[in-house]
Amino acid sequence: MSRHSLIIAGGGIGGLTAALALARDGHRVTVLEQAAELAEVGAGIQISPNASRVLIGLGLREALERVAVTPTDIRIFSVRAGGEVARTPLGDLPLDRYGAPFWVIHRADLLGALAVAARTDPRIELVLDARVRDVAAEPGGIHVQATVAGRSRVFVADGLIGADGVRSRVRVRVRGGPPARYTGRTAYRATLPIEAVPEEVRRSTCLWFSTRAHVVHYPIRAGREWNVVAIAEDAWHDESWSVPADRAEVARVFGLDKARWPDLARELLSLPDHWTKWALCGFDCDFDWSSGAVTLLGDAAHATLPFAAQGGGMAIEDAEVLARTLIGAPNLPAAFLAYESLRKPRTRAVVEQAVKNGRIYHMPDGLAFFRDLTLRLGAGSHLTDRLDWIYRWKAV
Numbered sequence: 394m395s396r397h398s399l400i401i402a403g404g405g406i407g408g409l410t411a412a413l414a415l416a417r418d419g420h421r422v423t424v425l426e427q428a429a430e431l432a433e434v435g436a437g438i439q440i441s442p443n444a445s446r447v448l449i450g451l452g453l454r455e456a457l458e459r460v461a462v463t464p465t466d467i468r469i470f471s472v473r474a475g476g477e478v479a480r481t482p483l484g485d486l487p488l489d490r491y492g493a494p495f496w497v498i499h500r501a502d503l504l505g506a507l508a509v510a511a512r513t514d515p516r517i518e519l520v521l522d523a524r525v526r527d528v529a530a531e532p533g534g535i536h537v538q539a540t541v542a543g544r545s546r547v548f549v550a551d552g553l554i555g556a557d558g559v560r561s562r563v564r565v566r567v568r569g570g571p572p573a574r575y576t577g578r579t580a581y582r583a584t585l586p587i588e589a590v591p592e593e594v595r596r597s598t599c600l601w602f603s604t605r606a607h608v609v610h611y612p613i614r615a616g617r618e619w620n621v622v623a624i625a626e627d628a629w630h631d632e633s634w635s636v637p638a639d640r641a642e643v644a645r646v647f648g649l650d651k652a653r654w655p656d657l658a659r660e661l662l663s664l665p666d667h668w669t670k671w672a673l674c675g676f677d678c679d680f681d682w683s684s685g686a687v688t689l690l691g692d693a694a695h696a697t698l699p700f701a702a703q704g705g706g707m708a709i710e711d712a713e714v715l716a717r718t719l720i721g722a723p724n725l726p727a728a729f730l731a732y733e734s735l736r737k738p739r740t741r742a743v744v745e746q747a748v749k750n751g752r753i754y755h756m757p758d759g760l761a762f763f764r765d766l767t768l769r770l771g772a773g774s775h776l777t778d779r780l781d782w783i784y785r786w787k788a789v
């Protein structure tokens with residue numbers, strides 16, 4: 394197998410997982426990350442078995458088990474019905490059914506574990522405060538121009554992987570792909586010490602469906618903290634990507650003054666003083682990710698609305714498949730094309746599933762009656778069956 398030198402633009406979940414998978418197979422990797430330190434804004438992420446399997450394969454089980462939580466169950470509440478409509482057990486079930494755990498984890502803990510592993514691998518160079526500006530394919534390789542700690546530098550490698558997120562410069566500038574656009578949904582995120590929330594929701598992943606809005610919450614940080622994400626459809630046109638928000642704004646946007654919300658939901662959404670507000674962006678996925686020795690990975694290639702909790706999972710899967718397609722491929726462009734054709738059908742199906750989930754989660758009351766009835770009748774294993782095609786995934 395040929396060993397390559399590769400530059401990864403972006404040291405997020407996808408970029409760092411790709412660095413570890415590629416280095417495992419003997420390639421030399423330089424990760425250029427624009428942030429001066431690898432600190433994610435306080436928020437959690439659900440890592441389902443399809444993704445935890447890859448992370449465990451990269452040797453991260455012990456590090457992640459120290460900080461992740463395995464929720465006892467998934468509980469679905471309907472604001473229309475005034476309470477819980479379905480519950481499906483989790484705990485050890487994913488381990489038995491899929492051979493890998495379902496984790497909920499703070500993003501900083503996940504990135505921290507990935508970064509520690511990357512820093513201890515001599516084949517990986519992690520350069521922080523390094524913003525990729527431009528890329529040129531030259532006879533000697535791919536030249537990546539970046540601003541590193543305020544100074545211009547050029548990095549040269551056999552290939553480039555754009556893992557620079559939904560607003561990817563590599564996608565738009567280098568691949569001529571579509572720019573990110575606001576999807577009309579805004580996410581509000583907050584974390585709290587676990588003691589601040591009622592005992593009855595401390596160990597579960599909970600989803601609240603409302604009209605044009607939904608809420609997800611679960612424990613993180615080995616059960617010491619609690620994470621809440623509340624998503625609303627609105628017309629926010631702020632240029633900023635993420636900005637602070639407060640309790641009053643959340644109460645207004647989610648209509649907490651109206652009797653409609655059950656007491657428990659209203660209590661939970663009123664707990665945090667400070668929130669971070671995110672514009673959820675997307676783009677049309679119908680374009681080529683790869684050209685020559687340049688390709689894309691993760692949100693840069695296929696922004697996924699968080700309604701299936703799979704954007705990070707898809708980035709992690711991409712990383713593993715990308716590394717595997719390099720094994721035995723005649724050259725990088727051929728490997729990148731093979732990777733793209735392997736990943737496109739699955740990522741497109743997951744992106745579509747997330748859009749479908751969004752419609753189900755945010756249904757108006759009339760339709761929501763039938764949704765709730767279906768959930769009540771088919772709770773438990775039915776819910777798990779519907780997730781099988783996502784969770785059973787294994788890289789081949």
Ligand SMILES: Cc1cc2nc3c(=O)[nH]c(=O)nc-3n(C[C@H](O)[C@H](O)[C@H](O)COP(=O)(O)OP(=O)(O)OC[C@H]3O[C@@H](n4cnc5c(N)ncnc54)[C@H](O)[C@@H]3O)c2cc1C
Nearest residue numbers: 403405406407427439525557558691692702703704705706
């Ligand atoms: C509210 C919300 C909830 C979510 N919940 C889940 C969930 O439960 N489970 C799940 O799997 N997914 C979830 N996701 C999706 C998940 O967060 C993303 O899909 C995932 O972070 C994508 O990883 P990535 O590495 O592709 O991109 P990112 O995480 O965006 O990382 C991109 C990195 O590139 C860097 N970068 C950008 N431009 C440059 C540049 N020019 N030069 C150098 N570096 C650059 C950025 O600083 C960043 O570190 C959620 C998303 C949202 C918004």
